[in-house]
Amino acid sequence: MKYQSLLQHAVAEKEVYQKLATRLKKANARNLDKAFHQAHDRVFKKMDCLQCANCCKTTSPIFRDVDIRRIAKKLRLSETAFIQQYLRMDNEGDYVLTTAPCPFLGSDNYCSIYEDRPLACREYPHTDRKNMFQILNLTRKNMEVCPAVTHIMQEILRDF
Numbered sequence: 001m002k003y004q005s006l007l008q009h010a011v012a013e014k015e016v017y018q019k020l021a022t023r024l025k026k027a028n029a030r031n032l033d034k035a036f037h038q039a040h041d042r043v044f045k046k047m048d049c050l051q052c053a054n055c056c057k058t059t060s061p062i063f064r065d066v067d068i069r070r071i072a073k074k075l076r077l078s079e080t081a082f083i084q085q086y087l088r089m090d091n092e093g094d095y096v097l098t099t100a101p102c103p104f105l106g107s108d109n110y111c112s113i114y115e116d117r118p119l120a121c122r123e124y125p126h127t128d129r130k131n132m133f134q135i136l137n138l139t140r141k142n143m144e145v146c147p148a149v150t151h152i153m154q155e156i157l158r159d160f
């Protein structure tokens with residue numbers, strides 16, 4: 001499936017995957033993590049994020065204080081200037097980008113601050129973390145942003 005087709009599938013089959021997420025919360029946590037990690041590794045061997053970059057085009061990571069310090073330093077800005085220029089506080093009190101797509105995303109889908117990017121970007125789409133049962137609703141939502149997550153969830157659906 002092409003990347004756009006995977007995103008369309010995620011929207012069209014939203015209810016199926018919501019039910020799957022509910023069912024998976026009752027699964028053995030170790031088995032669930034193992035299944036996700038294996039699917040994550042298989043899918044990301046085939047997927048090229050640079051062909052998509054939909055996460056960078058449509059969503060904002062959370063910027064923690066340590067991210068702000070590191071990126072401001074990289075850009076040779078004060079932390080205050082970085083915040084004023086690029087960030088806003090969301091409803092949950094977290095710093096997020098003021099604009100989408102990400103201002104650090106180039107036309108070639110490369111990130112100009114890749115080595116210094118926020119932790120949330122480094123960890124996205126979170127399908128290889130421990131205790132997947134805790135973020136199944138987020139994972140289901142991420143299917144509509146990241147074609148790799150859709151592909152991973154298709155594999156999980158087959159296995160569970």
